[in-house]
Amino acid sequence: MYTKVSAIDVVRVPPERLGDDLRVVVKEMLQDRLEGRMDKKLGMFIAIQDIVDVKEGRIMIGDAGVYYETIFDALVFRPKMQEIVEGAVVEIVEFGAFVEIGPLDGLLHISQITDEYISYDEKGAKLVTKDTSRTLGEGDKVRARIVAISLNERDPGDSKIGLTMRQPGLGKLEWLEADDAEAEEKKKVDAEKAEKKGED
Secondary structure, eight states, rough: EEEEEEEEEEEEEEEGOOOTHHHHHHHHHHHHOOOOOEEEETTEEEEEEEEEOOOOOEETTTEEEEEEEEEEEEEOOOOOOEEEEEEEEEEETTTEEEETTTTEEEEEEGGGGGSSOEEETTTTTEEETTTOEEEEEEOEOOOOOEEEOOOOOSGGGGGGEEEEOSSSOEEHHHHHHHHHHHHHHHHHHHHHHHHHHHOO
């Protein structure tokens, strides 16, 4: 999800900044231009961390700025297919839930939440399962798997990430804790039965 990458870019330093510390200026220029931007191969730039190397500057006819090829380290957010992620539900809609995973939101479609039938409670702004009456609402923490990715370089907020919770070990964290407690209790009861049977 979050990855440190090394990248190369050409940075234009404007003439009014040429007397300043070159590494500081280059880092500021990269931060202004890249942070919050999406690159389909690398992911979303979260932070420019270090300037590794700044090559010799080049000038172009008719431009008072100087261009520097720069190698830098950056922290990027890159969702991967089949990756398990945890996040908080930020919005409940009739067709599912939007989950915040890092700087982007993923869609947990109503069909991908559980095997049970789910209804939408508009007044309470939550999704409710039919058989167990479990609810999913804003602020709930969930564990899900990424099943679809469509990143939009022009408008990162318009990127689409599809999620599923229809697998063992995935779901609302409270549900998982309750399931674990239930399984532990069943194991305990089974062990007691086996012990009693052995005594007979």
